[in-house]
Amino acid sequence: MKEILLAESAGFCFGVKRAVETVYAEAERAAVSGRERVYTYGPIIHNETVVRDLERRGVCALSGTEELKALPDHAGITVIIRSHGVGPEVYEICREKGIRVVDATCPFVSKIHGIAAEERRAGRRFVIIGDPGHPEVQAIMAWGGPGTRAVESAEEFVSLGIGKDEPVSIAAQTTYQGAKFKKIIDKIRIMGYDIRSFNTICNATHERQSEAAEIASKVDAMIVIGGRSSSNTRKLAEICSSVCPNTFSIQTAEDLDLNLLAPFRRIGITAGASTPKHIIEEVQISVRAKF
Ligand code: SF4
Known part of the structure; x- marks a missing residue:
């Protein structure tokens, strides 16, 4: 044996469990009312089995802002924000269209949105260490503003052409490896950049x-x-x-x-x-x- x-x-994890439970609860509520449509902004999680099960319960995943904008402008539509979070534009579109938003952004991710927005207001460039193709990182970049970039190494950071006297704030994608993040930050600091770092890796x-x-x-x-x-x-x-x-x-x-x-x-x-x-x-x- x-x-x-x-x-x-x-x-x-805590954030995904919370988001998935939220969608199932909303799907049930909509089924009881019989008049409401529930959407998730992107698949609620990276798991085909769960996404297919939700489809069977009438929950559709929107692929992006174009599909969101194409929804009819009336009440009776709920859009659930998944744990990865979204940029401010998505909230804005929903507000303009009168769409009900249920925000299941993981609080650890919301915290990074807050940091990105605050550092932007303080006049600092925001850089995220993580995968630029990942939806969590893309949403964070939207909160950090137009100059925000995502990199995965100290070399990529250097290639951004940021001046050593330009104040930069750096955070990590929540799922990033701790040791790798520390190594990148140490390298950038040794090169003499003016950085403020935030270890936003989730426990x-x-x-x-x-x-x-x-x-x-x-x-x-x-x-x-x-x-x-x-x-x-x-x-x-x-x-x-x-x-x-x-x-x-x-x-x-x-x-x-x-x-x-x-x-x-x-x-x-x-x-x-x-x-x-x-x-x-x-x-x-x-x-x-x-x-
Ligand atoms: S930040 Fe952590 S708890 Fe939240 S969704 Fe990501 S992995 Fe899960």
């Missing part, structure tokens, strides 16, 4: 990452469960494979080739912030059932 080590921090991410690394160091094989488009799941898999070369990334139990686990005795399981509990349980059960 194989030994399974399941990470306690696997699955929904949930840090805890999940350290627990995953610890489990990965103790097992023969590691399973990382999460959506293909989930950046925090990808980072989790990256951390686990650096410690445990036999790391398998899957979306659901169906993706898991159990034969690959046959040679291993101790198996670790963790999951990204947007992985529902039932998917984690299904994976655990399928491993147990086979071995």
Whole structure:
């Protein structure tokens, strides 16, 4: 029999749990009223199973501002803002159209919006260390104003051409790796830039990452469960494979080739912030059932 080590921090974090519960509650409310339409601004989480289930309940995901603007201007429409947050423009469009907004932005992300807006008012350029293609980062950039940029290394920061006498404030994408962020900040500071840094990495991410690394160091094989488009799941898999070369990334139990686990005795399981509990349980059960 194989030994399974399941990470306690696997699955929904506080912000995602709150956002998903909000959407289900709103979908139920709309179903009872029978006259309302519920939309999420972007898929509520990076998890196809959950998004499909919500579609079945009548909740559609808007792809961006164009689709939002195309909604009819009347009451009876609710737009839910997901945990990643959005820029000020989205609130403005909803206000102009009389659309009801339910804001499920994670409070840790809202905090960065506040910092970005405040640093902008103080006349400082805002830079975010994170993936410029990620919706959380794009929303933060909108709060930081036109000069705000996202970079992923000290070299990219230098390439922005910011003068060493220009005041710059730097924060991190919530899911960024702590050690990497510190390294980038130290490098930029050593080069003599006038920077003020804000460590805005969320504890949930840090805890999940350290627990995953610890489990990965103790097992023969590691399973990382999460959506293909989930950046925090990808980072989790990256951390686990650096410690445990036999790391398998899957979306659901169906993706898991159990034969690959046959040679291993101790198996670790963790999951990204947007992985529902039932998917984690299904994976655990399928491993147990086979071995
Ligand atoms: S990872 Fe942290 S910041 Fe992001 S949604 Fe979860 S709790 Fe909020």
